[in-house]
Amino acid sequence: MPGLKVLPSGRPGRGRLYVNLPDGEAVAWYDRRTNRVSLLSDTRREAVLTALRPYLTGDYTVGPPPVPTAADLLRLALPPDEDLAPNRPGEPLLGELTYGSPGARTRHRIRRELQALERMGAELDALESEDCRVLHAVPLPDGGVIDHLLIGPPGVLCVRTVPGLRRRARIGDLLLTVGRDEPGPEPRLARLAAAYATRVLTAPVVPALALVEASRVEVAPTLRDVRILQPGTAAAHFASNPATLKPPDVDALYALARDTRTWLRPTRRRTGARAW
Known part of the structure; x- marks a missing residue:
């Protein structure tokens, strides 16, 4: 899919990499700590993996976002x-x-x-x-x-x-x-x-x-x-x-x-x- 952009979040080299549409909407992210690609829509799977290919390492997994933990909910609610x-x-x-x-x-x-x-x-x-x-x-x-x-x-x-x-x-x-x-x-x-x-x-x-x-x-x-x-x-x-x-x-x-x-x-x- 043309126009996908990979943008970092967090400290260089350690935070997530977000894959966004041209309007800024996120369609997936790559968590370097867990080596997992989380897809918000499986229809964009190949395009997302193509965009992330320069950054993927080792045996990564691909799938829907994991169920939020209590720590995730605290982070999401943090102003x-x-x-x-x-x-x-x-x-x-x-x-x-x-x-x-x-x-x-x-x-x-x-x-x-x-x-x-x-x-x-x-x-x-x-x-x-x-x-x-x-x-x-x-x-x-x-x-x-x-x-x-x-x-x-x-x-x-x-x-x-x-x-x-x-x-x-x-x-x-x-x-x-x-x-x-x-x-x-x-x-x-x-x-x-x-x-x-x-x-x-x-x-x-x-x-x-x-x-x-x-x-x-x-x-x-x-x-x-x-x-x-x-x-x-x-x-x-x-x-x-x-x-x-x-x-x-x-x-x-x-x-x-x-x-x-x-x-x-x-x-x-x-x-x-x-x-x-």
């Missing part, structure tokens, strides 16, 4: 303005640089933190090929954010990213010190953010600190409840843990977590997340 899935790493910082008027020193600090968030965010995004889901810049009631939220078969990880500045980083039970800077309470704040995420998602969430471009990372042997990540190690670290969530559980938690309203319920306790 676009409340959807966190499109958020980029460091979304609040990008807004501050674009629309704010920070001084030169503040702008330099923001760019430095943004670079660390983008690098760690890109590595976590790559884990989506392993049946994981990632959200960035999750807003919280106290005005802070969770830098990254990773949901996958090994569980849920709440990640706080810190620039290493090519200096030695020392991480203790309560404080993190980078170079000669004043110690910061990042381990404690990571725990508080994960504890809040555990409450709103009603699922265990593990706190993690990501050190980006540190020359060396020293971790106190007593620090056992906070995961320590670095670029290049996140995938192996997450994959080394046993699976505790089935794919439907991952989808259900992701559908709940991507809704802004899940996180902005009133709370009397500070989450300890990053405040810009």
Whole structure:
């Protein structure tokens, strides 16, 4: 059928590919995660497969759309303005640089933190090929954010990213010190953010600190409840843990977590997340 267009949805390489008529009406879509082509009309089967041929891989299946799961229904009912899935790493910082008027020193600090968030965010995004889901810049009631939220078969990880500045980083039970800077309470704040995420998602969430471009990372042997990540190690670290969530559980938690309203319920306790 002439005029069919293939358009992507979601993050590059991981979202669905929609096959649309010239007027924009969808006639099918290809879900790369399940390797399935869903047809809204079987009469267009050959035309749809022809349009999708450059993108199909492996042993794909073709058929009518599957019956929506509870997670699908939540996603379909989610208003676009409340959807966190499109958020980029460091979304609040990008807004501050674009629309704010920070001084030169503040702008330099923001760019430095943004670079660390983008690098760690890109590595976590790559884990989506392993049946994981990632959200960035999750807003919280106290005005802070969770830098990254990773949901996958090994569980849920709440990640706080810190620039290493090519200096030695020392991480203790309560404080993190980078170079000669004043110690910061990042381990404690990571725990508080994960504890809040555990409450709103009603699922265990593990706190993690990501050190980006540190020359060396020293971790106190007593620090056992906070995961320590670095670029290049996140995938192996997450994959080394046993699976505790089935794919439907991952989808259900992701559908709940991507809704802004899940996180902005009133709370009397500070989450300890990053405040810009």
